[in-house]
Each structure stands twice: as C-alpha cells, then as structure tokens.
Amino acid sequence: MMKRKLILTGAALSLAVAMTGCGGNPVINQQPSSQAQEQAQLISMEAAQEAALKAANIAAENAAISATTLNEVAGTSCYKVEFTSGDYAYAYTVNAETGAIMEMSSRDKNAVDTQAQTEATTPAVASDTTLAQNTATTQNTATAPSQTVTGTVNEETAQKIALEHAGVKATDATITKSKLDYEGGRQVYEIEWYAGGKKYDYEIAVDTGEILSSGYDEKTSGWSGSNSVTVSEADAKQTALGRVSGATQKDIYEWQFDYDDGRPEYEGKIIYSGMEYDFTIDASNGSVVEWEAESVR
Numbered sequence: 001m002m003k004r005k006l007i008l009t010g011a012a013l014s015l016a017v018a019m020t021g022c023g024g025n026p027v028i029n030q031q032p033s034s035q036a037q038e039q040a041q042l043i044s045m046e047a048a049q050e051a052a053l054k055a056a057n058i059a060a061e062n063a064a065i066s067a068t069t070l071n072e073v074a075g076t077s078c079y080k081v082e083f084t085s086g087d088y089a090y091a092y093t094v095n096a097e098t099g100a101i102m103e104m105s106s107r108d109k110n111a112v113d114t115q116a117q118t119e120a121t122t123p124a125v126a127s128d129t130t131l132a133q134n135t136a137t138t139q140n141t142a143t144a145p146s147q148t149v150t151g152t153v154n155e156e157t158a159q160k161i162a163l164e165h166a167g168v169k170a171t172d173a174t175i176t177k178s179k180l181d182y183e184g185g186r187q188v189y190e191i192e193w194y195a196g197g198k199k200y201d202y203e204i205a206v207d208t209g210e211i212l213s214s215g216y217d218e219k220t221s222g223w224s225g226s227n228s229v230t231v232s233e234a235d236a237k238q239t240a241l242g243r244v245s246g247a248t249q250k251d252i253y254e255w256q257f258d259y260d261d262g263r264p265e266y267e268g269k270i271i272y273s274g275m276e277y278d279f280t281i282d283a284s285n286g287s288v289v290e291w292e293a294e295s296v297r
Contacts, residue, residue, distance in 0.1 A: 042096045045070070048079035051099045052092035056106075058085045070096060078102055105256035153209045155180070158189035161209055162202035166216070168195045180206070188212060201292070215278070215292030229264045231286040233257070236266040239286060240279050247272040257283065265289065271296065 043051075045068050053063055065083040072078070077096035084090070093103040153161075155178055163170055177192040187206035192199065203212040237255070241247050247270055254269035264283035269276065280290035 042070075042077060043079075043094075043099050045079060047099060048094040048096065049081050049083075051094050051101065052081040052083070052090070052104075055092060055101045055104060056085075056090055058083075058090075062086075073102070076102075103256070103258050105254070107255075108253045153189075153204065153206050155189060157209065158204040158206070159191055161204055161211065162191045162200070162214070163193075165202070165211055165214060166195075166200055168193075168200070172196065173200075183212065186212075203294075210295075211293075213292065213294035215290070215294075218289045227259070227262050227264055227284065229283045231266075231281070231283050233266065235286065236281045236283065237268070239281055239288065240268055240270060240277070243279075243288070243291070244270050244272055244275075244277055 049065055049068055050060075053060055056063075063083045063085045065081065067080070067082040069080050070077065071080060073093070079094045079096050081092045081094060082090065087108055089107050091103075091105045092101060094100070095102055159175065159178060160170075163173060173193040173195045175191065175193040177190060179190045181188055181190050183203060189202075189204045189206060191202045191204065194200075198216045198218050200214075200216045202214045204210070205212055233255075237249065237252060240252070241249070244251070251270050251272040252268055253271050254267075256267045258265060258267060260280075266281045266283055267279070268281075269278050271277075274296060276294045276296045278290070278292040278294075279288060281287070282289050
C-alpha cells in the first residue's frame with residue numbers, strides 16, 4: 001500500500017513539472033497525506049508479534065500465531081496479536097506506534113465455559129418479578145406479584161444467610177434487590193445491597209439455603225490514586241490464591257492485565273473444587289476490588 005501511494009505521488013509530481021514546462025506556472029510542493037505519514041510511523045506486524053511474544057516470555061518457535069489485526073482504540077492505532085502456546089491461548093494488544101503492550105490476557109484452552117453452559121440450560125422466566133422488601137433499610141424496590149416459593153427458605157432467611165456470609169449487619173445494609181428467580185432450573189433468591197462503599201450480589205438456593213454465588217464490587221466515583229504498577233503479577237496471583245484454600249497456580253484459568261478509568265488492575269478466574277471465582281486486584285496497591293464466587297457443579 002505504501003509503495004502504491006509513493007508511486008502515485010511521484011507521478012503527480014512529474015505531471016506538475018511537465019505542466020510547469022508547458023505553461024510556466026509555479027510548481028506546488030505536494031506533501032504526503034496525513035494518513036500516509038501516520039502509516040509510515042507504525043511498526044510492522046512482525047514487530048508487534050515479536051513484542052507480544054517477548055512480553056509473554058515465549059520463544060517464537062514455541063508459539064502458533066492465529067491472528068494479528070490492526071485496530072484503533074481511543075484514537076490510538078494498535079495491533080491485536082493472538083497466539084497459542086502449550087495449553088494456553090494468549091491475546092496481546094500492542095501500541096502500533098511505540099510497540100508498548102497496552103493489554104494482555106491468557107486463558108486455558110481446555111477450560112470449560114461453565115457460564116455459557118448454564119445459560120444454555122436455564123429455562124425462560126415469565127417475568128422479572130420483584131418481591132416487596134420487609135426491612136427498614138430497603139430503598140427503591142418495586143412491589144410486584146411474587147412467584148410461588150417451592151422450597152423451604154423464605155426471603156427473610158435468604159437475606160440473613162447472605163448478610164451473615166458477607167459479614168455485614170442488617171442495619172448497615174441498604175438492600176436494593178431481593179428477587180425470586182430461576183438459575184439452571186433451580187429456584188433462587190437474587191439479593192443485592194450496598195454497605196461500606198461496596199455493592200454485594202448473592203444467589204441463595206430456595207430448597208437448601210446454599211450460597212450458589214456471591215461477590216462484591218467497590219463502588220467509586222472515579223479513580224484518583226496512582227496509576228503506577230507496584231504489585232507484581234506473581235504477588236497478585238498469590239493474593240487471589242490465598243482466598244481459595246487448596247488452590248494452586250494450575251487452578252488459575254484466566255489472567256489479564258488492564259486499566260479501568262486509569263487504575264491498573266489484574267483480572268482473573270480460579271476454578272477449584274466445584275467453585276468458580278472471578279476477581280479484580282488493584283495493581284497499584286494489591287487490594288481486591290472485586291470478588292465473585294459461583295458454584296459450577
């Protein structure tokens with residue numbers, strides 16, 4: 001593409017010279033287009049692949065590159081390099097102007113997408129029915145006709161189970177959703193609340209009171225802390241594994257470094273002993289800003 005543009009530019013200049021000889025008009029000094037100038041500054045596709053493999057610490061002979069595409073993210077040209085090595089699949093985003101790594105992720109190729117399987121087997125629910133709240137701290141919860149509870153755990157008990165598991169007092173929680181629903185053909189209570197600057201999400205089985213999923217997310221109004229990465233990948237993984245007794249490195253099925261509103265963070269997934277854990281760790285201070293646990297049995 002570059003050669004073609006240069007040839008066209010040369011032809012245009014030759015034509016201008018010829019016209020000057022014929023008519024005596026001054027020659028206009030033509031400049032390459034801004035697009036051509038930008039393209040001339042981009043690193044090659046091969047260089048992007050080398051940068052990705054180097055960042056992953058994988059030799060070229062041990063990798064199989066499946067795709068390399070040139071895209072634009074937030075006004076910045078970048079290459080997305082996808083490749084596999086051993087049992088893992090990798091995706092790296094490389095700045096097409098500087099060669100710097102912008103994003104990276106890795107995933108076990110043999111990992112089962114349990115979420116997709118669950119969604120595929122979940123029956124449709126007739127309506128998004130919301131149960132009336134019975135706590136003084138409940139806000140903005142609509143009252144609607146309730147579905148019939150077929151299990152032994154009522155709504156109040158489900159809320160108590162969730163709050164006790166999270167270590168949150170009922171008086172400190174503002175419940176925003178307490179809904180009877182179905183998950184994988186099983187009746188569950190979906191319970192959400194805010195407490196201490198965090199949003200909590202729980203699913204409680206109606207038949208047994210078992211916690212099927214749980215998690216929290218720190219709610220902030222924008223990141224104003226450091227954007228420097230001070231926590232290593234190894235330390236972040238140990239922080240996550242320390243929350244799952246018995247889990248080891250081989251139980252980490254997904255791992256990714258990214259930025260969220262300027263905050264550097266590690267995102268990952270652990271699957272161990274019938275549970276799936278999704279988490280986000282602040283790469284500037286090592287704190288766990290998101291943690292979700294869900295049964296995959």
